[in-house]
Amino acid sequence: LKTGVRERNAAMCNNDLMADVTFVVSSSSSSPVTFPAHKYVLATGSSVFFAMFYGTLAEQGSQVVVPDVEPDAFLKMLKYLYADEIDLDEESVLPTLHVAKKYIIPHLAKSCVQYMEASLTARNACVLLC
Amino acid sequence: LKTGVRERNAAMCNNDLMADVTFVVSSSSSSPVTFPAHKYVLATGSSVFFAMFYGTLAEQGSQVVVPDVEPDAFLKMLKYLYADEIDLDEESVLPTLHVAKKYIIPHLAKSCVQYMEASLTARNACVLLC
Numbered sequence: 012l013k014t015g016v017r018e019r020n021a022a023m024c025n026n027d028l029m030a031d032v033t034f035v036v037s038s039s040s041s042s043p044v045t046f047p048a049h050k051y052v053l054a055t056g057s058s059v060f061f062a063m064f065y066g067t068l069a070e071q072g073s074q075v076v077v078p079d080v081e082p083d084a085f086l087k088m089l090k091y092l093y094a095d096e097i098d099l100d101e102e103s104v105l106p107t108l109h110v111a112k113k114y115i116i117p118h119l120a121k122s123c124v125q126y127m128e129a130s131l132t133a134r135n136a137c138v139l140l141c
Numbered sequence: 142l143k144t145g146v147r148e149r150n151a152a153m154c155n156n157d158l159m160a161d162v163t164f165v166v167s168s169s170s171s172s173p174v175t176f177p178a179h180k181y182v183l184a185t186g187s188s189v190f191f192a193m194f195y196g197t198l199a200e201q202g203s204q205v206v207v208p209d210v211e212p213d214a215f216l217k218m219l220k221y222l223y224a225d226e227i228d229l230d231e232e233s234v235l236p237t238l239h240v241a242k243k244y245i246i247p248h249l250a251k252s253c254v255q256y257m258e259a260s261l262t263a264r265n266a267c268v269l270l271c
Contacts, residue, residue, distance in 0.1 A: 014248045015225050017146045019185040029184055029195050051181040054159055055149040065159050095146050118144045 021094035023049060025086065032064070036077045036085045038106075044082035046089060056092040057114040080113065081106035091119045099126045151224035153179060155216060162194070166207045166215045168236075174212035176219060186222040189244045210243065211236035221249045229256045 023029070030047035037043040053060035063070060077085065084106035090096040097119065099107060108123035153159070160177035167173040183190035193200060207215065214236035220226040227249065229237060238253035 015147070016150050016186075016223065020146050020150075023181075023185060029181055029191075049181050051153075051159055051179050055153060056146075061159075093146065 017095055020052060021090075021096070023052070024089050024093035031073060033074050034077055034085065035074060036080050036082045038079060038081045041082050044085075046082075046085060048089065052093055057116050059114040080110050084110045088114065088116065088119065091116065097122045099123060147225055150182060151220075151226070153182070154219050154223035161203060163204045164207055164215065165204060166210050166212045168209060168211045171212050174215075176212075176215060178219065182223055187244045187246050210240050214240045218244065218246065218249065221246065227252045229253060 025046055025048075027047045030049055032048050032050050032053075034046045034048060035043050036046060050060070050064040054064050055061075062068070063075070081103075083103055087098065087103060087107045088110045090098070099122065104123050104126050108120055108127075111117075111120035111123060155176055155178075157177045160179055162178050162180050162183075164176045164178060165173050166176060180190070180194040184194050185191075192198070193205070211233075213233055217228065217233060217237045218240045220228065229252065234253050234256050238250055238257075241247075241250035241253060
């Protein structure tokens with residue numbers, strides 16, 4: 012039993028149940044991955060998604076193709092929007108910052124930058140740069 | 142800026158923005174009051190709403206008439222579903238328990254019962270029982 016709003020939303024993340032939109036996400040280095048989602052959740056957390064789904068020029072279709080985002084980073088963005096979850100690592104922080112900026116999600120973008128600041132040590136500078 | 146899932150949902154409670162359903166709520170002692178709502182939020186928190194909006198017999202319309210619920214109690218139920226907010230008082234606790242049981246929202250119903258138990262003192266027994 013999910014007793015809180017966050018827990019109930021978290022259970023819906025990347026879940027077909029009640030989904031009213033599907034994202035087909037790929038990047039130059041990743042094959043397309045499909046993510047079901049709920050327009051309401053995305054739109055409450057991102058003005059870009061709000062405009063996409065509820066704006067005057069909103070698309071009516073139920074599939075959105077995203078050709079320039081790492082699927083891993085897209086899922087991290089979903090987890091943040093559904094569950095306040097921010098789980099970054101060296102490999103994902105830049106793609107996640109990219110997706111956070113693309114969809115204008117300032118708190119997630121800020122977390123990415125803070126993570127990068129904290130990570131910019133000699134030990135892992137290599138990971139960020141390679 | 143709403144940084145958490147709960148805060149973002151709370152801002153949508155009783156808010157026309159993106160609403161895809163309207164409840165017209167009245168009781169024998171109250172005139173009808175209209176509440177905009179979002180099917181996704183209600184369905185994640187109540188199996189009755191899930192069946193109503195996403196089940197095999199789901200209604201397609203966007204208006205739901207509720208002729209047997211106190212509007213005040215309906216709003217308290219919405220606040221719980223959108224924001225984890227439980228704000229009971231002697232006057233509203235019984236109608237809220239009624240609406241929590243009607244829509245099968247166990248945590249809210251349990252809170253109502255606990256509130257009533259704690260309130261059963263000599264001073265307010267009269268208010269609860271009358």
